[in-house]
Amino acid sequence: MDYVIPVWFEIGSFVVLSLILLADLLLVVKRPHVPSPKESGLWVAFYVALALVFAGMMFAFVGPDAGGEFVAGWLTEYSLSIDNLFVFVIIMAQFAVPKKMQQEVLMVGIILALIFRGVFILLGAALIENFSWVFYIFGAFLLVTAAQQAFSGREDDEERESKLIGFLRKRIAITDEFDGMKIRTRVDGKTFFTPLLIVFIAIGTTDLIFALDSIPAIFGITQSPFIVFTANVFALMGLRQLYFLLGHLVDKLEYLKYGIAFILAFIGVKLVLHALHENELPFINGGEHVNVPEIDTWTSLAVIIASMAVAVVASLIKIRREHRYIPSLTGPSDDDAPAVVEATAEGEPTVAAPGDARDR
Numbered sequence: 001m002d003y004v005i006p007v008w009f010e011i012g013s014f015v016v017l018s019l020i021l022l023a024d025l026l027l028v029v030k031r032p033h034v035p036s037p038k039e040s041g042l043w044v045a046f047y048v049a050l051a052l053v054f055a056g057m058m059f060a061f062v063g064p065d066a067g068g069e070f071v072a073g074w075l076t077e078y079s080l081s082i083d084n085l086f087v088f089v090i091i092m093a094q095f096a097v098p099k100k101m102q103q104e105v106l107m108v109g110i111i112l113a114l115i116f117r118g119v120f121i122l123l124g125a126a127l128i129e130n131f132s133w134v135f136y137i138f139g140a141f142l143l144v145t146a147a148q149q150a151f152s153g154r155e156d157d158e159e160r161e162s163k164l165i166g167f168l169r170k171r172i173a174i175t176d177e178f179d180g181m182k183i184r185t186r187v188d189g190k191t192f193f194t195p196l197l198i199v200f201i202a203i204g205t206t207d208l209i210f211a212l213d214s215i216p217a218i219f220g221i222t223q224s225p226f227i228v229f230t231a232n233v234f235a236l237m238g239l240r241q242l243y244f245l246l247g248h249l250v251d252k253l254e255y256l257k258y259g260i261a262f263i264l265a266f267i268g269v270k271l272v273l274h275a276l277h278e279n280e281l282p283f284i285n286g287g288e289h290v291n292v293p294e295i296d297t298w299t300s301l302a303v304i305i306a307s308m309a310v311a312v313v314a315s316l317i318k319i320r321r322e323h324r325y326i327p328s329l330t331g332p333s334d335d336d337a338p339a340v341v342e343a344t345a346e347g348e349p350t351v352a353a354p355g356d357a358r359d360r
Helices: 007-030 037-061 064-095 099-130 134-151 154-171 195-219 225-236 239-250 256-278 297-328
Strands: 184-187 190-193 340-343 349-352
Touching: 007 037, 007 099, 007 225, 037 064, 037 225, 037 239, 064 099, 064 195, 064 225, 064 239, 064 256, 064 297, 099 134, 099 195, 099 225, 099 239, 134 195, 134 256, 195 225, 195 256, 256 297
Parallel strands: none
Antiparallel strands: 184 190, 340 349
């Protein structure tokens, strides 16, 4: 890291980001509603523009290396956050969370994600500062995660959530109905938990898992805790609106998981190469640093953008082809078709009955 981030820039950034998150939180609390696609799209565009403005300020006040690292880190975290949306869709559908509550539930999930990632960022920065060999562990972890991402299906996420729900229901007295945003309620004079408790636990668990994946990934791009944290904040801001805009389409982007898996594997290799470069190996090269090539920030940025672009474009082409040919085909009966996760016109994720997808 050949740059120094001015203290005034760090303090100013934290103050502004805190005010934006607070305003977003107050907006959800004061005006809970189901945002229209137009409203959601405008908010997503606003947060993306905000991230790009911040990147421009990084280029101007800190330098091109810091700006490039922020953009690469933000895009990596954003791609992982989009993948996170699918699990949110599953959770909302399984519990039939009312439409008006979904914004508040998602806001809680985003706050939990920020807390978990903040903790892991501090731990990761401390480990890197004192033990440079931790890059080997981070790299190996990302390579394993990439393989799981590429070869596991969406049904694995659904099965994991179903097991968690079953485990909790057997051990906690829970009502079948929501009582607004209350976690506990009284029924016939007895106190019960509402399904909202399990929703929060499921979302918190998801946030924890994704934090474990995302933090090593971005530390493979930059070792600046400030850039790591701000990239995560900008990736999570607007995720709530993106849920209502694209939540029902995420599962249809079939090749998205391969793009994300390639990015994780690429960063894993980059971390291992960096570790070989930084650490002295007693049995290799006479105990000196290993002379291996290192992947620079701009190459990383190009690979990340290209991977996501190819994955998204390939998925959209496949969707278009299926939309063109499926209506003319006669498939199995509706009773044999699996249930799919969809969203209503209002943006509420639901579990569609067999055959509904073709009927529409």
